[in-house]
Amino acid sequence: MEASEIPALPRGVRLHFDKIRDTWVLLAPERAVTLDAVGLAILSEVDGTRPFGEITRTLAERYNAPEDQIAKDSSGFLDALRDRRFLDILP
Numbered sequence: 382m383e384a385s386e387i388p389a390l391p392r393g394v395r396l397h398f399d400k401i402r403d404t405w406v407l408l409a410p411e412r413a414v415t416l417d418a419v420g421l422a423i424l425s426e427v428d429g430t431r432p433f434g435e436i437t438r439t440l441a442e443r444y445n446a447p448e449d450q451i452a453k454d455s456s457g458f459l460d461a462l463r464d465r466r467f468l469d470i471l472p
Contacts, residue, residue, distance in 0.1 A: 382456040384434030387471040388427045394467055396424055409467055423455050429471060433459070 382388070390396075394409045396416075405421045407414040416424065422444075426436045437455055441448040462468040 382433050382459055382470075384432060384437075384452075386433050387429065387431065388433060388436070388459050388463075389429030389469050389471050390424075390427060391466070391469045396421075407462070407467055414462075414465075414467065419454070420458060423458055427459075427468075 397406050397408045399406050405416045407416060422440060426439055437448055437452040441451045459468055
C-alpha cells in the first residue's frame with residue numbers, strides 16, 4: 382500500500398464488538414474476521430479520509446515504534462483485507 386492511498390471500509394463493512402465472544406470483529410455481509418489487538422489498532426485509524434502514510438505515522442507515535450516497521454506490517458494486513466474485499470482504496 383502506498384503512503385498516499387486512502388483506505389476505507391466499503392459499504393456494509395464495519396467494526397463491531399462481539400459481546401458474546403468478548404472480542405472485536407470486522408463484519409461484512411455473510412462473513413466476519415476476528416481481530417487481534419494489532420488489527421484493531423490499525424482499523425481503528427481507517428476513517429476513509431486520511432492517507433495510509435498519516436495512519437502509519439499516528440500508529441508509530443502512539444506505540445513508539447519505527448514508522449517503517451508499522452508501515453510494512455499495516456500494509457500487509459490492509460492488503461490482505463483488500464484482497465478479501467473487506468477494504469477499499471479511495472481515489
